[in-house]
Amino acid sequence: MSAPDVIEVEDVHLSFPIVRYRARGVKEAFLELVTGRRHPDRKRDFWALNGVSFKVQRGEVIGLVGRNGAGKSTLLRVVCGIYQPDRGRVATTGRISSLLELGAGFRDELTGYENIKLSGAISGYSPDEMTELADKIVDFADLEEFIHQPLRTYSSGMRARLGFSVAAAVKPEILLIDEALAVGDAAFRQRSVNRIEEMVKDDDATVVIVSHNMEELKRLCTRMILLERGEVITQGAVPDVVKAYAELTQQKKKS
């Protein structure tokens, strides 16, 4: 009876180079560039993800929690293909829409409206199709007054509203949200949460959401994952993970 897996993350490792300019000599840098081999002394990678595995079935809403720097955002980026894992495997099925940081791929110098068009193009919509969608997006974001102003004049809440509205409008099969709702006002957050529930119910969308707002997560999520130092500590039923997360933060406060 179980729905098919739409996200499969298998033993994913991801490292970031720790960039130290000048600490390496020019000769060394040149040799690395030419030979493609790394100097033995320079093993200073930071492993943001250390063997993360989980599966998400269609229609699930997964809450991803963890302290700052635990690897939540990085994990979402790996799922939507921005970073390729160094080891391990990621497989997704269906159109992904992501809302990472404020405003998914928005540009400051463009107007709100132009940004809508840009996001649409990124999701593969033609300009004409997007013109039709744009009204709905502007309406949902409640930004009629400002939509032809450059994005740099927007408050962070306004950005988040526009970002969510676009991400939800392009009918994603997988929606990835990274704390983007946190800056919206209460009314907008309420509407967003409703919209997510609607997408899951009506369109069978799958959602992975990173948040620090436990109330929101409790209401939305069907399952949760707790991440710490790039590893999955617990995953499973919402109350269990919420409790584990609370214990983790308590514990750190004491020590």
Next chain:
Amino acid sequence: MLRVIQENQYVLENFIKRDLKVKYRGTLLGYLWSLLEPLSLVGIYYFLFDVIARVDEPGYALIVILGVLPYNLFGAIVQAGAVALTANASLIRRVYIPREVFVYAHVGSNCVVFALSMFAVVPFLFLYEVVPGWRLVFFALAAVLIVLFATGIAFFVACVNALYRDVGYVIRVTLRLLFYGSPLIYPISRVPEEYLGIYLLNPLSVYLSLGRSAFMNQPFPFDELYLIYGIVVAIATFFGGALYFRKYEKKAVKFL
């Protein structure tokens, strides 16, 4: 490799339009600058070599403009390529778009600018009473070769620049060297015979003199073998750069 272009057609269109918009934003003369800039260069060299030094070269201004415009196309693609990843870092870190798109977008917008700037050639055609004929197809070929060659380099420098920002400086110095080391402000016929073999190893020398001779209804100013060499280098550079990019952009992105 071309599938990337097809699949991301709308993003590409969007990027190219934005690029062109940004280029002329806030200017009074807008597109006219694409004509005025090369024309001012022609003015300088005409004054220097035709008026002052009196190198007796018929059609000198036409020679210069036909060198400068295609060379600008090359330089612009390479320079834009160098920052294709770094300048788009915020976008790259937020949404997944095949990264080739960023390079192709700059290639596209610079091709448009090049096509528009070619109108700067028209007054010189009248001035020297040159009527281009069927040989113009070789000019088109030269343009295509320049674009392929430049795009390959752009792919390469886009990756490397994410790791080492020195690339910008290297490019600037190299472009200046090539400005004088390729037949821009002089025709290839001025290059001493004994150096011609080495001189034509620079593929830009082949492309620029090919395009120029085509425009001026002249036969190839070099052995046909060099034309084949130029074509091979352009194609090899393009695919080499594209393959390098495909292999290393994943790593480069981590440095953004």
